[in-house]
Amino acid sequence: MSDGLNSNQSKPPNCARFVTTQWTRVLQARGESPDALTALSELCAAYYSPVFAFICGKVRDSDIGRDLTQEFFMRLLSRRGIDTVKRERGRFRSFLLGAVKHFLADYHEHSRRLKRGGGRVMEPIEVQTDTSPGLEIADEKTASAEREFDRRWGLTLLDRALTTLAAEHTVAGTSNLFEALKPWLTGDTEDLSQAETAGKLGMNEGAVKVAIHRLRRRFRDLIKTEIAQTLNDEAQVEDEMHCLLEALV
16 A cells, blocks of 8 residues: 555554453452453553552652562452452552552551551552542642552553554564654654655655554554553543543643
């Protein structure tokens, strides 16, 4: 084709219907079943960065933050608290933020008790829901950490979608085209022009415009697919997408 895209890329799959997502698999399988734990582990690995950013925003020490983040995920993946999540509620983003808030609240209480000469075993992480986010610590530091959590979450989604898109072009043998047009996805086009890019690619400018349009459409579809992996309801995809893109502004 004149724009360098093959027929499969010009007709991206319909993202209105998603296969069973990772978070839905967690909610359906529950507990310590292999499927539930595998799905939860994959989600936790993908969204490590937002949790690390939130914890660092609270403790203000990256080394302590890294240790606490590792402890949080280790405890989360070894507990059966997932059994308490209600199926009719459930954005993984809300679940994870509620769980890490509970973890930090318990950590701070545990630290205070140790300073007073007492001690107790830290409680298991409790799963929270969209409508019951757990113990809230109403201060400016928490609000700032939550904003950074959402920002990192959004950046993670974009990065995962971009990585998938790059892989698709590698398989299709059009990596050069993707790398040339990627700035129109990432916003790094200040010193670029479509006419000059077209010349470098041996294409006309109209074909480049079409290729960019298709690339953006495919990128948006992949972002929606990534978002769907963290939801229990397809109807929430557009709302979640809007919220997360707002967090990046």
